[in-house]
Amino acid sequence: xxxxxxxxxxxxxxxxxxxxxxxxxxxxxxxxxxxxxxxxxxxxxxxxxxxxxxxxxxxxxxxxxxxxxxxxxxxxxxxxxxxxxxxxxxxxxxxxxxxxxxxxxxxxxxxxxxxxxxxxxxxxxxxxxxxxxxxxxxxxxxxxxxxxxxxxxxxxxxxxxxxxxxxxxxxxxxxxxxxxxxxxxxxxxxxxxxxxxxxxxxxxxxxxxxxxxxxxxxxxxxxxxxxxxxxxxxxxxxxxxxxxxxxxxxxxxxxxxxxxxxxxxxxxxxxxxxxxxxxxxxxxxxxxxxxxxxxxxxxxxxxxxxxxxxxxxxxxxxxxxxxxxxxxxxxxxxxxxxxxxxxxxxxxxxxxxxxxxxxxxxxxxxxxxxxxxxxxxxxxxxxxxxxxxxxxxxxxxxxxxxxxxxxxxxxxxxxxxxxxxxxxxxxxxxxxxxxxxxxxxxxxxxxxxxxxxxxxxxxxxxxxxxxxxxxxxxxxxxxxxxxxxxxxxxxxxxxxxxxxxxxxxxxxxxxxxxxxxxxxxxxxxxxxxxxxxxxxxxxxxxxxxxxxxxxxxxxxxxxxxxxxxxxxxxxxxxxxxxxxxxxxxxxxxxxxxxxxxxxxxxxxxxxxxxxxxxxxxxxxxxxxxxxxxxxxxxxxxxxxxxxxxxxxxxxxxxxxxxxxxxxxxxxxxxxxxxxxxxxxxxxxxxxxxxxxxxxxxxxxxxxxxxxxxxxxxxxxxxxxxxxxxxxxxxxxxxxxxxxxxxxxxxxxxxxxxxxxxxxxxxxxxxxxxxxxxxxxxxxxxxxxxxxxxxxxxxxxxxxxxxxxxxxxxxxxxxxxxxxxxxxxxxxxxxxxxxxxxxxxxxxxxxxxxxxxxxxxxxx
Numbered sequence: 001x002x003x004x005x006x007x008x009x010x011x012x013x014x015x016x017x018x019x020x021x022x023x024x025x026x027x028x029x030x031x032x033x034x035x036x037x038x039x040x041x042x043x044x045x046x047x048x049x050x051x052x053x054x055x056x057x058x059x060x061x062x063x064x065x066x067x068x069x070x071x072x073x074x075x076x077x078x079x080x081x082x083x084x085x086x087x088x089x090x091x092x093x094x095x096x097x098x099x100x101x102x103x104x105x106x107x108x109x110x111x112x113x114x115x116x117x118x119x120x121x122x123x124x125x126x127x128x129x130x131x132x133x134x135x136x137x138x139x140x141x142x143x144x145x146x147x148x149x150x151x152x153x154x155x156x157x158x159x160x161x162x163x164x165x166x167x168x169x170x171x172x173x174x175x176x177x178x179x180x181x182x183x184x185x186x187x188x189x190x191x192x193x194x195x196x197x198x199x200x201x202x203x204x205x206x207x208x209x210x211x212x213x214x215x216x217x218x219x220x221x222x223x224x225x226x227x228x229x230x231x232x233x234x235x236x237x238x239x240x241x242x243x244x245x246x247x248x249x250x251x252x253x254x255x256x257x258x259x260x261x262x263x264x265x266x267x268x269x270x271x272x273x274x275x276x277x278x279x280x281x282x283x284x285x286x287x288x289x290x291x292x293x294x295x296x297x298x299x300x301x302x303x304x305x306x307x308x309x310x311x312x313x314x315x316x317x318x319x320x321x322x323x324x325x326x327x328x329x330x331x332x333x334x335x336x337x338x339x340x341x342x343x344x345x346x347x348x349x350x351x352x353x354x355x356x357x358x359x360x361x362x363x364x365x366x367x368x369x370x371x372x373x374x375x376x377x378x379x380x381x382x383x384x385x386x387x388x389x390x391x392x393x394x395x396x397x398x399x400x401x402x403x404x405x406x407x408x409x410x411x412x413x414x415x416x417x418x419x420x421x422x423x424x425x426x427x428x429x430x431x432x433x434x435x436x437x438x439x440x441x442x443x444x445x446x447x448x449x450x451x452x453x454x455x456x457x458x459x460x461x462x463x464x465x466x467x468x469x470x471x472x473x474x475x476x477x478x479x480x481x482x483x484x485x486x487x488x489x490x491x492x493x494x495x496x497x498x499x500x501x502x503x504x505x506x507x508x509x510x511x512x513x514x515x516x517x518x519x520x521x522x523x524x525x526x527x528x529x530x531x532x533x534x535x536x537x538x539x540x541x542x543x544x545x546x547x548x549x550x551x552x553x554x555x556x557x558x559x560x561x562x563x564x565x566x567x568x569x570x571x572x573x574x575x576x577x578x579x580x581x582x583x584x585x586x587x588x589x590x591x592x593x594x595x596x597x598x599x600x601x602x603x604x605x606x607x608x609x610x611x612x613x614x615x616x617x618x619x620x621x622x623x624x625x626x627x628x629x630x631x632x633x634x635x636x637x638x639x640x641x642x643x644x645x646x647x648x649x650x651x652x653x654x655x656x657x658x659x660x661x662x663x664x665x666x667x668x669x670x671x672x673x674x675x676x677x678x679x680x681x682x683x684x685x686x687x688x689x690x691x692x693x694x695x696x697x698x699x700x701x702x703x704x705x706x707x708x709x710x711x712x713x714x715x716x717x718x719x720x721x722x723x724x725x726x727x728x729x730x731x732x733x734x735x736x737x738x739x740x741x742x743x744x745x746x747x748x749x750x751x752x753x754x755x756x757x758x759x760x761x762x763x764x765x766x767x768x769x770x771x772x773x774x775x776x777x778x779x780x781x782x783x784x785x786x787x788x789x790x791x792x793x794x795x796x797x798x799x800x801x802x803x804x805x806x807x808x809x810x811x812x813x814x815x816x817x818x819x820x821x822x823x824x825x826x827x828x829x830x831x832x833x834x835x836x837x838x839x840x841x842x843x844x845x846x847x848x849x850x851x852x853x854x855x856x857x858x859x
Contacts (some may be wrong), residue, residue: 001836013300024067026077026814036196040216043200043313046070046220054227054270068312071320074197074536076190078324086186090327097166098152099127102375105145113137115158118484119388119796120423122146123163127151130163137178137801144411146377148192148420157422182330190331195338197317202351204314205366209296211276212303225305227270228279230286231363232263235295235408244298245271248285274412311366318369322376336384340391348770351390352378359414360402367412379420386430389421393435397444398816404448404471422481432482438501445508448472458515463533469534476541479505483548484794490556502549506570507609512538513574513611514648517604518774521666529670535608535774536677537784543686544794546614561627564618565634571611575644586713588721593709595643599716602665607655607674609648613690615651619697620758643710646698649691652678654714657742661735684837685791696759697751708747715743732812749836768799773807774835776823777846780811786821 025042026660051057052067054324103109112133116122127149128134150156152166161169182190203214212218230245238260246257249272260694262269272282279302287297303311325332339352348354356371362370378388392399403415410416421427422437430435449472454460456592461469487494494563497822516535553563584597624630658664659675699707714719719725720736727733754760755770768790775781775789783800790798806819833847 002779008476011786013703015801016739024073025069025073026144029077032679035192036199037216039193039196042201043070045309047313048306048309051312052305054305054308054312055135057579062240066316069585070313071220071317074193074320078193079186087327097162097168099124099149099163099166100152100375100380101127102146102372103142103143103148103149105147107143107145108148109141109143111124111139111141112157112160112799113139115160117156117425118423118794119429120481120484121150121153121156122147123151125147127163127166130165132160144409146371146411146416148379149744152648155426156319157806182328183282187330189336191338194321194331194334195341197321198335198338201314201318201321204310205362206354207307207311210302210307213304213306213310217306217310219306223305224275225273226279227303227305228272228282228286229268229301229303229308229310230263230271231260231268231299231301231304232266233299234330234409236290236298238264239405240290241298244286244290247289250280263479265364267362267366270303271768273305302744303393315366315369318373322372323414325376329381330375332381333384336387339377340384340387348349349395352388352392353395356399356414357395358393359399359600360406360408364408364412367408367414370415371412371417374417385421385424386427389427389431390435392417392421393431393437393440394841396437396440397447400444400475401448403474404459404468407518409470410474418478419481422478423484425485425487428482428485429494430486432497432501433491436480436497436500438498439504441475441482442501442504442508443848445472445475445479446511448475449511453511457511458513459511459518459535459538462516463529463536464534466534469537473537473541476538477544480545480548480794483545485554486552486555490559495556495559498552499562499566502553502564505549506566506614508613509610510570510574512608513571514606515608516830517606518667518671519604520601520664523666525666526668529668530732532670532674535685536674538683539608539610539677539687542610543683544792546610546686550617551620553618554625557625557627557630560618560622560625561630561634564622564631565614565617567611567618567733568640570640571615571645572641574611575647578647579644580640586709586718588709588712588718590704593706593710593713595710595713596647597713598647598651600651600714601716605651605655609691610686612645612694613686614646615645616690616694616697620756622694622758624758640701642698642701646695646707646710649694649713650688650698650714652691653695653746654716657715657746661738663735665859679837681791681837682790683839689756689836691758692746692749692753693759695746696753699750711743715739717730717743745834748834752832752834753785753836764799765803769803769807770830771837772800772804773823773827773830774819774824774832774837774846776808777828777831777849778842779849780820780822780844782818782820825857 028693029035029042038607046065046069047187049115050062050069072083075087103124106126110125110128110133111119111122114136115133122143123131123133128138151163152161154161175204207214230241236244241260241263242253242256245251245259246253249256259271271286272279283302291297321335321621325335340350342348342350349357352374359367359370364698379385399415403410403413406413418474428437449459452459452461452464512535516530516532518530553560578596578598580599581596583594586593586595615639618630622631655664656675656678660673664671677683677687702710709718712721717736717739720740723738755762755767757764757767771790772786775786783804786804787798787800790800792798804821807827808823811820811822813819828850831846831850833843833850835843835846838846
């Protein structure tokens, strides 16, 4: 190798007319058989010299040296002529249809509420201003960083996918010139250069050795210069890092602040240079000064100067690749091909997968560059986006587990890229069919939450880690992304894979069914309020996902019936304890009912019943499709066991009644909070509303007398109605009166609440109109207050704007205050004083308002 190097050097020197400096390495590389080895030899000589002064670099000089000695020669070698001229030609050869601008943190993005397929489809400011969407209803957001502009993506928009700048065939751009093919020589050179450049970037980015480089990059004269390198984390505060550096390095406040700012921005920084022993001592000092009882020490490493130099240059080379790929689709495709090739005879995955799998170990600055590489290559070419998505799903579990263990923000994790793939309808279908992605996501959820499972295999989030659960929500979000667009065409494979994913999702719901059971506290007040927020937060996260699963099932009659059967089986499996309990006989007015012995006021009860509520949702959709007549083919009537299905939702409603009757006062605020959210607009669609529906199902199937006896028994009112209780205790009388009132209200809801598609013959629009009518019966409200009190769908829309003008008139603001909507007089006829979404206070206000309006009319 040494002789070959000398020969090469001689060839470069003996040229009769030496070319300009950047062309010399290019002409030498051209004469080498193995470009990779020659390229690494070139870097081994130059990179350590250019990046020698890591502590106090002259950035301008560094960049100039890199351009002159490495990047410009690479461009000469790629194009075979002056790269500036070639790049200028490519730049003006035509507009590219995808914008692909990567958003920085804090940048403004726009989403069209009328045309976006889902809320994740966004535009950058320039594209938005040049598009039709600026005249539509839109939302503005502040990006957390990491997303990219969807202008030009036809799958992201119902209409107007292109802005003026990216529209095919715009003025001065012909369809042919949109893709300017490179000549064969340049393509051949790119195929030679790109794999070597990518391999170097990957190898140096994931390099673990602190003192040595790969053999191809080692040089004879090795110096003894090392750096003590401090890495960023999200556990230590700014002030704590500054304090630790001042103590450990004995430096001024300004120097410590400079280091800390750089570490926070880039993710790592050399804070001391010297021989190995000196840097090692500094490392130990920083670790000892930053460690305390509640915190781990700061992450510090000692790296040789040449290792630091090559790792820094690898990222600079990544930025260069980004620039080159922006000029041509051919370059992007060659890059993607090189990234996806697996080394023959090696157990290592392809290069892009190696980068993905190393992501959680990388520092902030490296992650940003590498994610930008993925954006500017794979995500700009649909064919390769699909191949990248398949690699991503292949390692999904590992990536998510590493993200959950990591301390960096979601926006700089490779897992944040999931939204770019899972929300593309055709890609989502492909991933479900070919890689069963729904099952992969649900299995990941079960694998990252085992510590929260109790001995009954139910979730219990007591003493939970808020940070960890916040990261788990990201996995739940991926489930929402994959379901956000319903399929138009169902293949047999899609149906089978979706059902497998649904069964897997039912396992999560099984772990939630009956979780965090509580028992009524008698005598002494509870000492410490149990944690309740985590369980409710997960219910909120799952609300739209549950609705989306139900809607997917309802796309196909046979699919819905099979899904119903699976869900019914899961509910029955969770009810084995109830079915095996002792029985009691209830008698009233000549009627009797044999039922299981259970009292909400004495036994364990849970407010979390997602399985039962999902079954209620599926039942309503069966009714809506008219497929209820076929249900017996999948669930025989003798196996249906409607009393079991009704039991748990009924217990929930009895619990609410007993809380209102102040029977659970000694259980503290946690239960009151849970009951509030159970009926609140954020949760009620998949909690309270579905419990009412399940009781309606029970009432429609069971014998009416038996149903009423069951309700009386669970409300613990059979003795009161049998008149076997004689008491003068005013508190007890008040308690019974409240329970009777609550029970009668629920019976009115069961009989009277028909405004649900599938229960009554109503549309979604009519449901929203009725909700708005009852809100405005309380008082005139501004737009924001009405929207806040309506449930949002999976696209964060309430449907308010479509119907508000049918039921209300807008009253403009006066000198001060804000405009409000007032209910039209003709809409008052739809008022129902027993509306099931009213709280006690709202009910009183609405009744008062109605009386007031009636009086006004008479006058």
